[in-house]
Amino acid sequence: MKDFDDREERVGKLKGLGCARKRVEDARFTQGKGNYVDDVKLPGMLFGDFVRSPYAHARIKSIDATAALELPGVIAVLTAEDLKPLNLHWMPTLAGDKQMVLADGKVLFQGQEVAFVVAEDRYIAADAIELVEVDYEDLPVIVDPFEALTTDVVLREDLDTSEPGAHGPRKHHNHIFLWEEGDKTATEQAIESSEVVAEEMVYYHRTHPCPLETCGCVASMDKVNGKLTLWGTFQAPHVVRTVASLLSGIAEHDIRVISPDIGGGFGNKVGVYPGYVCAIVASIVTGKPVKWIEDRMDNLMATAFARDYWMKGRISATKEGKITGLHCHVTADHGAFDACADPTKFPAGFFHICTGSYDIPVAYVGVDGVYTNKAPGGVAYRCSFRVTEAAYFIERMIEVLAIELNMDAAELRRINFIRADQFPYHSALGWEYDSGDYHTAWDKALAAVDYEGLRKEQAERVEAFKRGETRTLLGIGLTHFTEIVGAGPVKNCDILGMGMFDSCEIRIHPTGSATARLGTISQGQGHATTFGQILASEIGISSDNITIEEGDTDTAPYGLGTYGSRSTPVAGAAAAMAGRKIRAKAQMIAAYLLEVHDGDLEWDIDRFVVKGAPDRFKTMTEIAYAAYNQAIPGLEPGLEAVSYYDPPNMTYPFGAYICVMEIDVDTGEHKIRQFYALDDCGTRINPMVIEGQVHGGLTEALAIAMGQEIAYDDLGNCKTGTLMDFFLPTAVETPHYTTDHTETPSPHHPIGAKGVGESPNVGGVPAFSNAVHDAFRAFGLRQSHMPHDHWRVWKIAHDLGLHG
Amino acid sequence: MSKMHIKMTVNGQKKELLSEPRQLLIHVLREELGLTGPHIGCETSHCGACTVEMNGKSVKSCTVFAAQADGAEVTTIEGLGNPDGLHVLQEMFKEHHGLQCGFCTPGMITRAHRLLQENPNPTEEEVRFGMAGNLCRCTGYQNIVKAILAAAAEMNSAKEAAQ
Structure with missing residues (x-):
């Protein structure tokens, strides 16, 4: 018994896998001692700001900066003409397109960067912007992606339509690519020969990640030693270094990129923005550090948006509800430049995960990318690449099919789920799902909310409504989603040619503590806490004695960064693998110290023990000291390891969400009575952090589904450029969430973890939206586009004749 | 100027x-x-x-x-506090995972500090309304509310003990 007690205590001291360890980041943040990019202050630092276009489509006839340059404190005004000699007036996008850094002859969206003013402080820069005179000649504006494909108006005059784009032929001057997956002919045949077919246009509106901290950077070119240091809001600092080197011609070893603390990213901080390029150029030109920080309007109007997918779906089934085929055509509005941040070979991201959690025998997806006079982007806002669009599409199509079949939507899902014994499962669109147990999760979720009871209550409510006894309807929003995260295998995933591996380097110090550095960067996910836990369980050193560092390219190993829930699946795996290398060397050191063969030792929590002799052991602390203090024959001194991990597959987290919503038919207002979220993210590293991620992702989903959008008028004016118009829920609108879990480890991940940060957004959006739709199902509603703000919900009721 | x-x-x-x-x-x-x-x-x-x-x-x-x-x-x-002695709100935000990226946290805690002086014993609903001027993109507020309620309880019991 004594041994057992001792082991429990030792496991507890590790604060390793599975423990709700408090976050190590929080001491700084709660005291206001974070270090975000706008906190960086260097001697002589200048401030840059943009003159932006008020027009969505216009030719620039002239730019006159004379008055601005006369203002005391203004150092320079850069235009495209100034950047041309450096060939920096355009820059490549991550999607194989190119984007204007500063307007080159014309502007293509409202808020586009036209000139960069550099001044001694932000007030003078703001004054100077007003003094730059730009003469525009307005051009016809195209905001509708369907119109874009038929109009004579050419948006991108720099492109030759007869030349193929980055992803194949372009069929029209405003067309970017057609990307297809699956068997089109077989899918059409399957659908045509099916007993039941449901067809619907599902629109996932344009929105924006809107992290609380906007984007920004500080560029500092040190002309004495020829080194450029760049602090910034970068979700992928190493890639930014490579891009900065390729664009500027400065050798990569002379560039240091630092992502300091980041105030939320959610996909907004993956790409390279004109502000970064202009700040670098301005620092090179002036020889002084230059800071550029967006304001909120700049952020919402000009940095990367998300979604904007028009998804035309057809789904077919037998009379009993067994799905026989799925067909999807997407018209994808990319705005003025294709600035998606997807792996290079996937111009529509992983949208072809859109068969979801269901065993669908045959499917086809075609995505047409289109240019419009809107801001560029198309980033993954709290999701893996286009996975939220895919999940929303299939979860709406299932609901529409349930209506067509006159069937319960929970039962329809159940009879079509991929069964646990079908994993690894090969989907009709080419993915290999690693593991899952959907039926168990589903049954647990339905039981937790008393699904049958809810349906009974709903039916009674409908009757009471018809009798005029209530004006409130009840919606039950169901979702079973499957994510695809952890990009990804280098064989098919890269960003600008860089394979999407990730990395971890560990140094064990002589006194038995450690420093580990990874190629990712936390933006609130708590990496300093959770990566320490992974390592603690691997190397037997308490996570309290492991410092985790990320985000400085001079010290951290190269990695592809944090987005698409890839940190745990990829960098977390690298951490585990590097830890195992440490342990392998530690085993040899322990064998030498204990004078046994290393095969005679076994690992036990924090030490190597001689098999069959439990009192003969060496702890990691003892081994670490020995690694530095004595000569061990055949072994190099020191105890360090590095791992670059190329994942063999993606991971496939899943979950079952149920939202119970009361809707006031007369005002369109809603109240979320209950939200139950069951997540299966494989092995759980820190339950507290997981729960926090789920709460946050659900709230972003709530925002998107119930009110948040980037909207334009017909002239391309952005109508949602401030937080007055762009909905971010407060504590009042946000409901209380109940979280739950099942645990189906990934078979290919070293510790079985799958990633969780984005699941709640992927599953949350359809759960909220389906609740709205479900409330009106009894009155004939099939499909109504998000966001479901009060006016739109009122309109649903009105159009259904519920206002008498 | x-x-x-x-x-x-x-x-x-x-x-x-x-x-x-x-x-x-x-x-x-x-x-x-x-x-x-x-x-x-x-x-x-x-x-x-x-x-x-x-x-x-x-x-x-x-x-x-x-x-x-x-x-x-x-x-x-x-x-509000220093490294040698955090304010109870700072402690409770840590304890209840009331922060993630940390960008809203200083404003949140400063507002909560005033809220608890205006209303030392708030209900959950009063906390949610009292904090409605502070946005958070990471936490979904649930743990922020929990942290503030826990801080209120702690401060009240400390006050009682002092009396």
């Missing part, structure tokens, strides 16, 4: 400085006084990341001129 002579008491310390009449309090705190705890999230009073206390009220320092703070007592997150 001519500058004004401004005197403030910030976190208990007397400060004197010259400020342009149009200069915002948040910029004075961050740029002139080096207090980078309060953050700038929107510059339109919506997000509350810049929340500080001024003369016993929560204000959004992105829409207060420094000139308006002349003669005022101002408290920022830096004035």
